Amino acid sequence: MGDFVSNLSLGFSVALSLQNIGLAFLGCLVGTLIGVLPGVGPIATIAMLLPITFGLDPVGALIMLAGIYYGAQYGGSTTAILVNIPGEATSVVTALDGHQMARQGRAGVALGIAAIGSFFAGTVATLVIAALGAPLTSLALIFGPTEYFSLMVMGLVFAVVLARGSILKAIAMILVGVLLSTVGLDLETGEERMTFGLPFLSDGIDFAVLAMGIFGIAEIMRNLDHTEHRDVVRQAIGRLLPNREDFRQSYLPVLRGTVIGAILGILPGNGAVLGPFASYTLEKKIAKDPRRFGRGAIEGVAGPESANNAGAQTSFIPLLTLGIPPNAVMALMVGAMTIHGIIPGPQVMTKNPSLFWGMIASMWIGNLMLLVINLPMVGMWVRLLKVPYRMLFPAILMFCCIGIYSINSLPTDVMFIALFGLVGYTLIKFGFEPAPMLLGFVLGKLMEENLRRALILSRGSLSTFIDHPVSAALLAVAAILLVIALLPSIRKGRDEVFTE
Amino acid sequence: MKSIVLAVAAAAGLAVTGAQAQDYPTRPITMIVPFAAGGPTDVVARIVTDHMSRTLGQQIVIENVAGAGGTTGITRGAQSQPDGYTIMMGHMGTHGAAPALYPNLKYDPAKDFAPIGLAAGTPILIVAKKDFPANDLKGFLEYMKTNSDKVNMAHAGVGSVSHSTGIFFNSVIKAKPTMVAYRGTGPALNDLMANTVDYMTDQIVNVAPQIQGGNIKAFAIATPERSPVLPDVPTTKEAGLEGYEVSAWNAAFAPKGTPPEIVKKLNDALVKALDDENTKKRLLELGGVIPSPAERTPEALQKLVESEVARWTPVLKAAGAAAE
Numbered sequence: 001m002g003d004f005v006s007n008l009s010l011g012f013s014v015a016l017s018l019q020n021i022g023l024a025f026l027g028c029l030v031g032t033l034i035g036v037l038p039g040v041g042p043i044a045t046i047a048m049l050l051p052i053t054f055g056l057d058p059v060g061a062l063i064m065l066a067g068i069y070y071g072a073q074y075g076g077s078t079t080a081i082l083v084n085i086p087g088e089a090t091s092v093v094t095a096l097d098g099h100q101m102a103r104q105g106r107a108g109v110a111l112g113i114a115a116i117g118s119f120f121a122g123t124v125a126t127l128v129i130a131a132l133g134a135p136l137t138s139l140a141l142i143f144g145p146t147e148y149f150s151l152m153v154m155g156l157v158f159a160v161v162l163a164r165g166s167i168l169k170a171i172a173m174i175l176v177g178v179l180l181s182t183v184g185l186d187l188e189t190g191e192e193r194m195t196f197g198l199p200f201l202s203d204g205i206d207f208a209v210l211a212m213g214i215f216g217i218a219e220i221m222r223n224l225d226h227t228e229h230r231d232v233v234r235q236a237i238g239r240l241l242p243n244r245e246d247f248r249q250s251y252l253p254v255l256r257g258t259v260i261g262a263i264l265g266i267l268p269g270n271g272a273v274l275g276p277f278a279s280y281t282l283e284k285k286i287a288k289d290p291r292r293f294g295r296g297a298i299e300g301v302a303g304p305e306s307a308n309n310a311g312a313q314t315s316f317i318p319l320l321t322l323g324i325p326p327n328a329v330m331a332l333m334v335g336a337m338t339i340h341g342i343i344p345g346p347q348v349m350t351k352n353p354s355l356f357w358g359m360i361a362s363m364w365i366g367n368l369m370l371l372v373i374n375l376p377m378v379g380m381w382v383r384l385l386k387v388p389y390r391m392l393f394p395a396i397l398m399f400c401c402i403g404i405y406s407i408n409s410l411p412t413d414v415m416f417i418a419l420f421g422l423v424g425y426t427l428i429k430f431g432f433e434p435a436p437m438l439l440g441f442v443l444g445k446l447m448e449e450n451l452r453r454a455l456i457l458s459r460g461s462l463s464t465f466i467d468h469p470v471s472a473a474l475l476a477v478a479a480i481l482l483v484i485a486l487l488p489s490i491r492k493g494r495d496e497v498f499t500e
Numbered sequence: 501m502k503s504i505v506l507a508v509a510a511a512a513g514l515a516v517t518g519a520q521a522q523d524y525p526t527r528p529i530t531m532i533v534p535f536a537a538g539g540p541t542d543v544v545a546r547i548v549t550d551h552m553s554r555t556l557g558q559q560i561v562i563e564n565v566a567g568a569g570g571t572t573g574i575t576r577g578a579q580s581q582p583d584g585y586t587i588m589m590g591h592m593g594t595h596g597a598a599p600a601l602y603p604n605l606k607y608d609p610a611k612d613f614a615p616i617g618l619a620a621g622t623p624i625l626i627v628a629k630k631d632f633p634a635n636d637l638k639g640f641l642e643y644m645k646t647n648s649d650k651v652n653m654a655h656a657g658v659g660s661v662s663h664s665t666g667i668f669f670n671s672v673i674k675a676k677p678t679m680v681a682y683r684g685t686g687p688a689l690n691d692l693m694a695n696t697v698d699y700m701t702d703q704i705v706n707v708a709p710q711i712q713g714g715n716i717k718a719f720a721i722a723t724p725e726r727s728p729v730l731p732d733v734p735t736t737k738e739a740g741l742e743g744y745e746v747s748a749w750n751a752a753f754a755p756k757g758t759p760p761e762i763v764k765k766l767n768d769a770l771v772k773a774l775d776d777e778n779t780k781k782r783l784l785e786l787g788g789v790i791p792s793p794a795e796r797t798p799e800a801l802q803k804l805v806e807s808e809v810a811r812w813t814p815v816l817k818a819a820g821a822a823a824e
Contacts, residue, residue, distance in 0.1 A: 046537075047536075047537040047538075047564060050537060050538075051546075051562070054546075054550065140690065141690070141693060141694040142694070144691055144694055144696040145691070145696070185568070185657075185658070187657055187658070187681045187682075187683060188658075188679075188681045189658070190601070190657075190658030190659065199568070199572065199575075202567065202568050202572075203566075203567045203568060203572075318690075322690075322693070322710075322715075323709045323710070323713075324686050324689055324690050324693075325686045326686070328536075331536070331538055331539075331684065331686060332536070332537055332538040333538070334538055334686075335537055335538020335539060335542055335543055336538060338538075338543045338705065338786065339543050339546055339547065341782055341785055343705065343708065343709050343785070343786070344709065345708075345709020345710060345712065345713055346709065346710070346712075346713030346714075346715060347709060347712055347713050348709075408565070408566070408567070409563060409564075409565055410565075449681075449683065453680055453681070453682075456652075456678060456680050457652060457678075457680060457696065457697070459678075
């Protein structure tokens with residue numbers, strides 16, 4: 001305990017220097033502003049802004065980069081709520097209820113609760129990292145291919161529960177998502193699959209491209225074919241901050257989301273993407289009236305946003321304690337650290353304690369900054385919705401194109417969002433929900449790779465999934481969830497849940 | 501008529517190029533790095549161009565164009581205007597292994613470029629999980645003789661450095677382990693540390709922290725000399741293995757047809773950067789090997805590319821590792 005306090009105070013003494021506070025603020029501000037551009041998520045933002053940190057000392061540079069990361073993450077949620085464009089896999093579920101809230105004139109409340117929930121989750125996650133970072137590292141090592149496959153199976157069961165409307169359509173969409181994820185080079189053999197010999201397909205379809213097309217462009221088309229919805233938003237901007245009733249409804253989802261997100265964030269191979277989905281599923285399952293979900297339920301924003309931010313923080317654990325990045329953003333942080341002459345690894349904690357603890361302390365400061373920056377800005381973002389749609393949508397379209405081009409510098413990506421936009425519009429018109437498809441897409445790749453890896457390692461024996469205790473437990477949970485969902489006796493109740 | 505117009509245009513173009521070569525560079529230069537930001541090649545490129553920009557008086561902007569083992573970015577670079585304003589950072593994979601891995605490759609590493617110079621060599625290490633039942637390369641080779649079929653080798657995906665160097669290693673020691681593919685070095689290392697897979701070969705910058713932290717074992721480094729970053733790790737030769745010396749080198753290239761004066765300016769700036777104490781220090785910290793003056797010339801790089809293509813093609817073709 002004494003260690004804990006002295007470590008943290010060392011951290012805060014580093015992070016609270018005038019220069020570092022300024023850098024944290026700057027990072028969060030720039031990250032938020034760029035992250036608000038549709039499609040420009042944390043990865044693109046950090047990659048773009050990496051060079052401006054070159055002149056700084058390593059601690060300051062990392063504090064600023066971490067700030068950009070949180071800022072961009074939060075900015076992504078803003079676009080998800082305001083214009084229904086999730087910039088990252090983790091903000092897909094925020095778009096579900098967040099955008100509905102915006103349509104009902106509660107955009108300010110949605111943004112507010114997202115900021116407050118994120119701040120709370122960030123605070124808790126920072127403490128978790130400081131207190132338990134080192135011991136929790138072993139969790140990352142328990143999760144091999146076998147366990148990871150079982151976790152993804154559980155994730156797909158979540159996806160079924162997540163669905164609104166016809167369950168058959170939801171399963172169809174999940175499978176389409178899984179199929180889309182198999183496009184590109186096969187990992188084991190290097191053969192191209194379903195690329196039609198087109199070079200730009202050889203690395204598969206980018207998540208941002210799919211999400212922006214299916215959600216963003218399709219949403220613009222839908223808005224253009226019936227304009228009355230937008231008028232509702234324009235007339236009733238409403239309150240900017242959540243009231244007492246909102247808080248009463250949100251505090252438990254925030255708590256649960258924080259726990260779920262923090263645990264899943266530590267897992268290797270981007271376990272954090274499951275956090276918001278898991279939180280949303282849980283809230284929907286235990287809600288008294290699940291029908292509100294997908295129609296602007298505040299719990300559907302509060303829980304996933306907290307899970308998202310908690311996961312974003314705890315995904316630093318494998319990086320800081322092992323030097324192993326669990327996802328693409330953290331891989332970029334590794335590069336940033338190496339460029340600044342710090343090779344991430346287990347020795348960073350002992351060799352550079354001021355850097356290690358300074359960064360952890362700055363995480364909390366970064367979260368505070370986000371709250372300070374974003375709450376006053378909520379009003380500004382909401383006012384954006386007052387802009388007549390005929391003037392707003394060309395701007396959104398343009399930013400979508402710029403954003404998507406900035407990720408891979410590929411012109412084909414820009415054409416792809418147009419194609420997926422058409423597909424998304426058609427799907428919406430036929431009553432298919434795009435969210436399960438995105439989840440299928442995200443999980444499909446991880447699932448297939450880990451399934452094959454696990455089977456290669458077990459030399460083809462399927463019993464490996466039962467022999468590993470963690471994997472067996474996860475599969476059991478998935479099976480139970482599925483049985484509850486499909487059992488005939490509760491089938492009736494379930495149908496009620498899913499009727500429109 | 502048309503041909504006259506073309507001829508005039510071509511002559512005018514040449515004249516402009518000549519004038520440009522003298523004043524070069526008058527605007528920022530783009531360097532295509534064919535991998536994601538933050539990877540080993542990206543880090544080397546950023547460290548080197550940081551100093552080169554100061555020499556040239558113009559910023560060198562890094563553009564990351566990742567995909568297909570780096571060949572997407574290099575293809576784009578090879579097809580860009582040969583005016584010195586688009587250059588690229590190639591490496592062992594894009595300019596050595598790629599012709600064997602990608603039969604539809606749109607460029608010829610030895611013919612479609614104006615080599616600028618070698619930037620840094622990155623040694624390859626042979627590493628194994630902590631619980632591996634051997635403590636040195638000799639014990640490892642002994643174990644592999646009888647247990648090769650039980651052993652799992654990790655690599656970071658077809659076309660990655662760890663994949664090519666790993667296949668080469670297996671062909672040298674005549675082992676046939678089960679290959680397990682990961683998407684990138686991070687996840688592969690994670691499973692190596694968790695004792696899920698047995699061994700792999702990878703670049704020093706990726707594995708050195710885990711070796712120093714005692715999470716994995718290092719059997720040997722595939723360079724003629726030991727690395728100052730890991731002075732306790734013997735070279736493959738010292739450990740008794742002949743014929744396995746590989747380096748994941750990074751080198752700067754311009755598209756074919758770039759005026760020689762411009763290539764010279766770029767090479768001078770690169771050489772100056774490699775002589776700079778601070779740049780050197782940062783590359784050495786990564787475990788990089790600074791090329792000797794003789795290795796820094798465009799001619800030496802051209803030879804290196806030719807010899808690497810000749811070395812990798814038979815090894816990878818024999819393993820049937822083509823990305824078709």
